[in-house]
Amino acid sequence: MEPLTPQVMHKLVFTILVHGLPDAQTSVAHDILLDAQGNPNPQVRELAVVALAELPVPAAKRVSALAKALRDTHARVRRRAARALGDFGVHAIPAVPVLTAGLTDSDISVRRDCAGTLGRLGPAATPAASALVLLLIEPETRSRVVAATALKRIGRTALPALLEGLQQPDYELRERCARLLTSIAPTDASVAQAIRIAAEEANNEHRRRAMESTDPALVALVTV
Numbered sequence: 001m002e003p004l005t006p007q008v009m010h011k012l013v014f015t016i017l018v019h020g021l022p023d024a025q026t027s028v029a030h031d032i033l034l035d036a037q038g039n040p041n042p043q044v045r046e047l048a049v050v051a052l053a054e055l056p057v058p059a060a061k062r063v064s065a066l067a068k069a070l071r072d073t074h075a076r077v078r079r080r081a082a083r084a085l086g087d088f089g090v091h092a093i094p095a096v097p098v099l100t101a102g103l104t105d106s107d108i109s110v111r112r113d114c115a116g117t118l119g120r121l122g123p124a125a126t127p128a129a130s131a132l133v134l135l136l137i138e139p140e141t142r143s144r145v146v147a148a149t150a151l152k153r154i155g156r157t158a159l160p161a162l163l164e165g166l167q168q169p170d171y172e173l174r175e176r177c178a179r180l181l182t183s184i185a186p187t188d189a190s191v192a193q194a195i196r197i198a199a200e201e202a203n204n205e206h207r208r209r210a211m212e213s214t215d216p217a218l219v220a221l222v223t224v
Contacts, residue, residue: 119150129161
């Protein structure tokens with residue numbers, strides 16, 4: 001058999017995407033692609049993810065292989081896998097734990113793509129809600145937007161995680177959680193009460209810090 005070089009993998013990917021494979025060859029191709037996930041060349045592993053996502057075998061088999069790719073040592077492979085899983089709908093639900101783990105990946109693009117895929121799963125991604133809340137303070141605006149969108153798509157089952165976010169020390173995180181809570185549950189009295197309490201606590205903390213300040217102007221401002 002010809003060695004699995006990037007050139008060979010490109011040919012296989014092209015064949016699968018453009019021409020398709022005879023039924024007799026599909027099972028063989030699946031086994032080859034699974035073996036390719038252990039190839040030392042990251043480009044080969046990345047192309048294997050592309051091919052596996054489109055190979056006409058049961059979705060459960062492909063999701064399992066893509067979930068494994070989310071643990072690859074190379075960020076491009078993990079990113080490809082996260083994006084590909086987003087196209088599997090409910091079939092990707094078994095991958096929620098590994099997608100959730102991807103929200104703390106060292107690569108910002110992997111974190112963002114995992115968040116985007118989780119958002120496409122809606123309430124089924126509820127176990128990821130707490131980790132998504134922490135992405136609301138990502139330094140990159142696009143990542144924060146993707147995380148916020150995912151939480152909105154999860155909906156009311158994300159409320160406990162967002163309410164926990166109101167208790168965090170980071171002011172911007174509390175503010176973003178409050179906005180999302182208002183958006184998801186605008187008529188929920190308990191949510192409104194939690195937001196009021198969090199705002200009061202934030203104001204009290206601000207006043208306390210100001211009173212401890214050595215700046216007379218700042219002390220005068222908060223005692224007016």
